[in-house]
Amino acid sequence: MKARIRKIVTxxxxxxxELGRPVSPPIKRAAAVAVIANPFAGQYQxxxxxxxxxxxxLGDLLGRHALAALGIAGDAVQxxxxxxxVGEDGELEHAAAILHPKLGAPLRKLLGxxxxxxxxxxxxxxxxxxxDVPLGHKAAAYVRSxxxxxxxxxxxxxxxxxxxxxxxxxxxxxxLPRVGGLTHAExxxxxxLR
Amino acid sequence: MPEIAVRKYAVTVEEIFHxxxxxxxVPLKRGAALAVIANPYAGRYVxxxxxFMDDLKPFGLAMAQRLLAAMGGDAQxxxxxxxxxxxxxxxxxxxxxxxxxxxGYAMRELLGDAKxxxxxxxxxxxxxxxxxxxxTHVNASYVRSxxxxxxxxxTDAPRADELLFAxxxxxxxxxxxxxxxLKASExxxxxxLR
Numbered sequence: 001m002k003a004r005i006r007k008i009v010t011x012x013x014x015x016x017x018e019l020g021r022p023v024s025p026p027i028k029r030a031a032a033v034a035v036i037a038n039p040f041a042g043q044y045q046x047x048x049x050x051x052x053x054x055x056x057x058l059g060d061l062l063g064r065h066a067l068a069a070l071g072i073a074g075d076a077v078q079x080x081x082x083x084x085x086v087g088e089d090g091e092l093e094h095a096a097a098i099l100h101p102k103l104g105a106p107l108r109k110l111l112g113x114x115x116x117x118x119x120x121x122x123x124x125x126x127x128x129x130x131x132d133v134p135l136g137h138k139a140a141a142y143v144r145s146x147x148x149x150x151x152x153x154x155x156x157x158x159x160x161x162x163x164x165x166x167x168x169x170x171x172x173x174x175x176l177p178r179v180g181g182l183t184h185a186e187x188x189x190x191x192x193l194r
Numbered sequence: 195m196p197e198i199a200v201r202k203y204a205v206t207v208e209e210i211f212h213x214x215x216x217x218x219x220v221p222l223k224r225g226a227a228l229a230v231i232a233n234p235y236a237g238r239y240v241x242x243x244x245x246f247m248d249d250l251k252p253f254g255l256a257m258a259q260r261l262l263a264a265m266g267g268d269a270q271x272x273x274x275x276x277x278x279x280x281x282x283x284x285x286x287x288x289x290x291x292x293x294x295x296x297x298g299y300a301m302r303e304l305l306g307d308a309k310x311x312x313x314x315x316x317x318x319x320x321x322x323x324x325x326x327x328x329x330t331h332v333n334a335s336y337v338r339s340x341x342x343x344x345x346x347x348x349t350d351a352p353r354a355d356e357l358l359f360a361x362x363x364x365x366x367x368x369x370x371x372x373x374x375x376l377k378a379s380e381x382x383x384x385x386x387l388r
Contacts, residue, residue, distance in 0.1 A: 005211055007221075012264070013204040013348075020199075069205070069264070155324075155345045 003054045004037040006162065008062075009154055012069040018175040028072070028171040029079075031133060031152045032065035033164060034058055041089040041161035051097035055165075058098065060106035062167035067110060072171055075112035078184060079146045079170035081135040082107075083121045087158035095122035098165055107167060114138040115192035128155050133168045139189030144181025145173035198253050199232040201356065204348055205264045215370040223365040226327070226346045227261035228358060229253070236284040236355035243288070247295045250359075254293075254300030257361055262304060265363055269305050273378065274340045274364035277301070278327040279316040282352035290316035293359050300361065301332075308332040309386035321350050327362045331378060336388050338375025339367035 012030045015023050036058075039050055067074060082103060084095035099120050108114040119134035119141075130153045137143035150168045158164045173184065188194060207225040211217050231253075235243055262269060277297035279290035298312045313328040313335075324347040331337035344362045352358040367378070382388060 006213065007208055007210040009206060009208045010264075011204065011206045013202055015202045016200045018201070026202075069207075151349045 001057060002050060003034065003057055006035045006037070006157070008065060009033045010065050010069045011152060015175045021176060023175045027173070027175055028070050029150050029168060030066040030069035031150055031166050031168040032062040032069065033152055033154060033166040034062060035154060035157040036163050036165065038087060038090045038094060038161050038163045040091070040094060041087065048093065048097035051094055052101045055098035056102035056106060058165050059103035059167070060110070062165065063107040063110045063169070066167055066169040070169055070171060074110045076171065077111050077169045078137060078172050079135045079148065080107070080111070080114070080138050081119045081133040081150065081168045083131045083133040083166045085122070085129050085131050085158055085164040086124045087160045087162045088124065088126060089160040090124065090163060092122060092124055094163060098163065111138055113189055115189060116141040117192060125158070127157060127159060128153060129158070131164065131166055133166050135168060135170060137173070137184065137187065139192070140182065140187035140194050141192060142182045142194050143173070143184055143187050144179060145177035145183060148174050198249060201230045201232070202351070203260065204228040205260060206346070207264050210369045213369050218369060222369050223265050224342070224344050224362070225261055225265045226344055226360055226362045227257045227264070228346060228348060228360045229257055230348060230351040230356055230358050233282060233285045233289055233355050233357045235286070235289055236282065243292060247292050250292065250296035251299050254296035254361070255303055257359070258300040258304045261361055261363055265365065271365050272305050272363045273332060273366050274329045274342060275301050275308070275312050275332055276327040276329040276344065276362040277312050277314045278325045278346065278360045280323050280325055280352050280358040281316070281318045282354045282356040283318065283320055284354040285318065285357065287316065287318055289357060297359065297361060305332060309384065310335045311386060319352070321353060323347055325360065327360055329362055329364055333386065334376065334381040334388055335386060336376045337378050337381065338373060339371035339377060340364070342368055
């Protein structure tokens with residue numbers, strides 16, 4: 001394991017009703033979040049391949065954690081997203097190195113057919129910074145019912161030399177979707193878009 | 195008796211490997227189970243509220259079971275606990291106090307003969323309010339290594355007419371505990387204190 005992990009936090013929320021209307025079955029959303037040392041804190045490093053490899057490790061590790069929290073099979077996951085927050089001695093590009101080149105492939109491997117872009121967000125911040133992880137449908141990015149966001153926050157991270165990395169998986173879309181657009185049932189899942 | 199109307203559940207588990215010192219052979223786990231339910235007494239003063247505590251007992255036990263499962267399922271592994279409540283703006287602090295009996299009952303029922311008081315805290319607040327839940331050793335309140343706290347909160351809860359109830363469990367002392375005092379291995383009495 002290349003990543004020096006301080007802690008892993010998993011969060012599960014289950015929505016059973018919204019404004020008094022039942023949500024059946026309940027929508028489950030899980031986020032697995034790792035707090036890792038930033039190997040390049042406080043220095044400019046041109047070659048970010050170490051962080052890229054860490055991203056690959058975390059795609060698998062955090063995907064497994066989130067899946068275990070959801071308690072469903074990988075095939076049954078419908079939505080996903082990812083995000084990272086870099087502590088103050090790091091660079092936004094460090095988050096990009098973790099998230100974009102290699103994190104997706106091992107994550108998708110856990111989830112069956114998942115050709116859609118994994119929506120992402122990133123920021124630099126201090127301890128307790130809030131990450132809003134964007135969510136989209138795993139097979140077809142245009143499925144409107146699954147556009148969502150999940151907030152994650154760890155009170156004691158990231159310290160200046162750390163990076164917080166989050167992967168979120170869901171069992172469905174918003175609790176009571178009714179603004180039209182492409183639906184889960186209609187999605188073909190061939191090009192990752194529709 | 196009022197019915198318990200759940201809007202959502204949330205479960206958070208941290209696995210802590212280190213905090214700058216030597217990595218533990220077995221990571222410390224700290225976890226919280228949260229429930230957001232309708233406050234049956236919101237918006238008016240109700241004198242007799244005690245009946246709701248009985249309704250909350252099986253509910254609290256189910257929450258504790260949910261938390262224990264997320265923490266690995268072994269009741270013997272739980273060494274610390276705490277509980278808390280956040281009352282939405284249309285409620286009264288006293289509604290949070292309804293959690294004392296069922297929250298404590300739920301922990302003890304699940305963890306066997308836990309002797310120490312379950313430490314607690316409560317407040318009235320809006321959606322996104324954070325609560326630092328105190329944590330102490332399950333059998334002896336004075337065990338210094340297990341004095342801890344766990345921050346909880348849900349971005350969109352409690353709404354004005356809701357209650358947010360929380361249970362917290364930990365599997366060990368602070369990750370690098372080293373400020374002396376009574377140790378878990380030195381617990382003598384049966385009084386829940388030392």
